[in-house]
Amino acid sequence: MLHMLIRYKVKKEALAKVRLAVFDFVASLQTIPGVALHKVLLEPDEKSVMHLLAFTDALAQEQSLPLQKSFTDEIGLLCVSKPESVVLSRMA
DSSP states (O other): OEEEEEEEEEOGGGHHHHHHHHHHHHHHHTTSTTEEEEEEEEOTTSSEEEEEEEESSHHHHHHHHHHHHHHHHHHGGGEEEEEEEEEEOOOO
């Protein structure tokens, strides 16, 4: 299982637009076999967003990359800090 984290901060006035883009992004990822998990979490400051993704294999992760790029390009101007992705390694 491969895990990835995407983090960014949204401009307060853009939260509703980003929320709509997130729903579309989640729906598009659900079309890829091998996307085992996609949780989107909003921190208490109501600006900081995290996406936790899990893929069954490298192919699923690779197939998600164009969707991730399209999503981050779409919301980039609506963010205080641009979306950053990091591949996580399992600790326990």
